[in-house]
Amino acid sequence: MSTSTERLDALRGGAAPVDHNARTVAALAGNPGCDRRAVLDAAGISKRDTAVHLGHPAPFGQSPFALARARSFEELVKADRCAHLLRLLREALGLPIPAIAYLDIPQAGGQATRELRHARTRKELRQAAESAVRDGSGDGTLVDHPLFTLPVAGHEVYLDPAVLAVQAGGRFHIVEIKSFAVIDGAADSAQVAAASRLSAVYVYALKAMFAAEGIDPGLVSHEVVLVCPKDFANHPTATLLDVRLQLAALRRQLSRLTRIDRILDRLPPDLTFSLEQSPAELARAVRAAEARYAPECLSTCEMAYFCRSDARECGSLEVLGRVTRDDLGGLDSVDAVLDLAADDRRAASEHDEIAEQLRHVHAIYRAHTAAEAVVA
Numbered sequence: 001m002s003t004s005t006e007r008l009d010a011l012r013g014g015a016a017p018v019d020h021n022a023r024t025v026a027a028l029a030g031n032p033g034c035d036r037r038a039v040l041d042a043a044g045i046s047k048r049d050t051a052v053h054l055g056h057p058a059p060f061g062q063s064p065f066a067l068a069r070a071r072s073f074e075e076l077v078k079a080d081r082c083a084h085l086l087r088l089l090r091e092a093l094g095l096p097i098p099a100i101a102y103l104d105i106p107q108a109g110g111q112a113t114r115e116l117r118h119a120r121t122r123k124e125l126r127q128a129a130e131s132a133v134r135d136g137s138g139d140g141t142l143v144d145h146p147l148f149t150l151p152v153a154g155h156e157v158y159l160d161p162a163v164l165a166v167q168a169g170g171r172f173h174i175v176e177i178k179s180f181a182v183i184d185g186a187a188d189s190a191q192v193a194a195a196s197r198l199s200a201v202y203v204y205a206l207k208a209m210f211a212a213e214g215i216d217p218g219l220v221s222h223e224v225v226l227v228c229p230k231d232f233a234n235h236p237t238a239t240l241l242d243v244r245l246q247l248a249a250l251r252r253q254l255s256r257l258t259r260i261d262r263i264l265d266r267l268p269p270d271l272t273f274s275l276e277q278s279p280a281e282l283a284r285a286v287r288a289a290e291a292r293y294a295p296e297c298l299s300t301c302e303m304a305y306f307c308r309s310d311a312r313e314c315g316s317l318e319v320l321g322r323v324t325r326d327d328l329g330g331l332d333s334v335d336a337v338l339d340l341a342a343d344d345r346r347a348a349s350e351h352d353e354i355a356e357q358l359r360h361v362h363a364i365y366r367a368h369t370a371a372e373a374v375v376a
């Protein structure tokens with residue numbers, strides 16, 4: 001019998017795997033009931049390319065202008081082997097860091113594969129942790145382009161963070177560089193909340209890596225260093241973000257994910273999501289993995305337009321959102337709801353209360369539209 005890894009490779013059909021990032025882990029954890037996303041992500045399949053091949057591309061991600069701005073700000077912060085960043089870290093962490101080693105994982109030894117990058121990340125962070133424990137504060141270590149792995153739904157995924165990990169004063173911090181501005185000491189709260197959620201994924205992954213290496217995960221701080229442009233200039237400033245709440249939520253959501261091997265057991269053994277097949281064949285293959293569409297998918301998943309179209313076609317209540325679906329608990333389609341509201345069908349006894357509320361709302365709607373027609 002093939003292993004989960006072999007089956008996931010077969011599902012990908014020879015395409016190069018796409019690594020997870022904090023955004024994908026956070027989105028997956030935000031919809032733990034969706035087998036489709038879980039299996040596509042675990043197999044490292046590009047959801048963007050899949051959606052395009054299916055004829056349902058989603059306008060997703062940052063604009064080219066925003067990406068270019070983010071890239072140039074990151075280059076500025078990391079210029080001269082992170083000289084700017086080191087100054088900010090000394091200020092933000094309030095530490096006299098006498099000497100700090102800068103390690104760039106991809107450049108180290110010309111390594112390119114994920115396995116080698118991950119092995120090198122583990123080795124450097126383990127050495128930094130051992131020296132932190134042995135010497136107390138010791139010298140600092142700044143690790144750029146680390147590659148973490150994280151157990152997601154019982155499957156080990158690679159996590160390629162656009163962050164750095166720094167050991168200083170015996171603690172490890174994740175450093176996140178973002179291009180949204182901090183003006184008069186305050187930043188857009190939605191952007192800060194999103195950055196906190198993403199940073200929590202990296203903190204979680206670093207703690208998991210330490211635990212797997214037999215290192216105390218408590219060495220990883222729940223305070224993340226957030227580096228942003230200050231005021232209206234491109235001058236970087238650093239602040240500490242406490243991500244304890246986001247960590248707790250993430251831990252809870254990841255524990256609710258169905259294990260990948262159980263999802264694979266429910267799929268046909270010869271299933272593939274290869275883009276070599278026709279869009280109709282690919283659509284059939286994708287539908288074999290159960291989806292759990294919700295309007296939130298539109299802002300978190302590249303497959304959203306395809307899944308929404310399917311959910312609409314079968315009249316699923318999912319398109320109305322989780323709150324409405326839960327309020328209409330027990331009813332299985334939009335048609336069933338409309339029939340009850342219009343009094344076209346007898347309600348089963350367990351739906352009496354829902355039927356009464358639907359008819360009440362329907363009566364208000366009819367009275368309102370009739371009044372509007374008179375005014376017009």
Ligand code: SF4
Pocket residue numbers: 031034036037291292293294297301302303304305307
């Ligand atoms: S868009 Fe589809 S695949 Fe993505 S999370 Fe929603 S239901 Fe799942």
